[in-house]
Amino acid sequence: MGRAGVVFGGIGLAMIAATGVSNAYTYDGSDPSSTGCASGATTVESATVRNSQVTLGTIELRYSLACHTAWARLTLNQTQGACGNASAGYDCAHGSVTRNNDGRTYSCTIHQGETQCYTPMVYDKGMTSFAQAGIDNVLGYADTRTAAY
Template identity: 80%
Template sequence: MRTTKRALARAGVVAGGLGLAMIAATGGAQAYTYDGSDPSSTGCSSGATTVESATVKNSNATFGTIELRYSLACHTAWARLTLNYTQGACGNASAGYACANAEVIRNNDGRTYSCTIYQGQSQCYTPMVYDKGMTSFAQGAVDTALGTVITRTAAY
């Protein structure tokens, strides 16, 4: 069977279209090694460092710290939110407040993972994003009587 340039070009258009359809179906975010994995259970948290951090505060109070953690061994990043207090009642209408939460966001494609600090807890960390050759940032949110305080770290 003889293949022509035109047939190859058509095949390339079809394959390219299928690729775009797959990107659209997955929300545009590429799944890499370790995406969505737990830093502790994979061993990536061993030897990890805080590469960026920011204080979660408003003009009246300081609530905690949001950190962007990074594992050089795994080339992964994740967010860790630590409150200066134990989370009170949250997450339902009777509590009146949303629970504090953190997110890690990979800049290149928007892949995002989150965690929530529930009543009685003071810390959470997100699943990881792979980010070798890419950048990510961490963001923390705390609901207060004066509104929601959202703080993000610089990207790394």
Template identity: 85%
Template sequence: MARAGVVVGGVGLAMVAATGVSNAYTYDGSDPSSTGCASGATTVESATVRNSQGSVGTIELRYSVACHTAWARMTLNQTAGACGNASAGYDCAHGFVTRNNDGRSYSCTIYQGQTQCYTPMVYDKGMTSFAEGVKDTVWGLADARTAAY
């Protein structure tokens, strides 16, 4: 597979292109906390994750102006019960962030005993991204998607 790399001015503008896949920019797949990008970040879009019985949580699209990155934070209204295996009968809750221009996406999972998770980041200077949250429940799938930012 042929790869081409372009680095302009160091951090923030590095890009690696691979034939047939989405672009990989600086910070793609990185942790918002360990990179420092979470410091000063704001919630730019949010949506209520709901099904026919009502709200089960909130999905947020977080954004760092300093790093030009976005990520999703999923928060449940209650601590997650058993999930993710055949005996539980339900999939665990997931948050997703997706960059619109190339579809690059990362996810996080809320496991039993937890209420929150956040995804790795996508770089999105000059682009847009959205967040989506999904939770499997006895009353059906609860889901929501934020507007793009």
């Protein structure tokens, strides 16, 4: 099943909702901390983000039983260096969560000087979702996905 795309802010959310590709459920696009859904949440799937030379970080699929939501949390093993522009030469590390039944996707980016980010949530009661990460640095690119839950 194809992805609907990465969502950044309310404009992207409106564009996905308008296409009819994905459904808008309670908590879709909401922050896990500000809603209280992060309280009591667990990591239900995780994967090491590794290229052929080195382990770069960990991508986790977090789940809140209380809210029936999932989101991704990406943690780097080292602080993110210069990234995101032509002079840096590397893309900033990013994570995403995707709901399998309709492809709704939200993402986060780790900016220079940071080590972690988490995405907005997808509602997934009775559905499954997965987390994915992409990390680009001097040692190469790594793209890793968790199993679905």
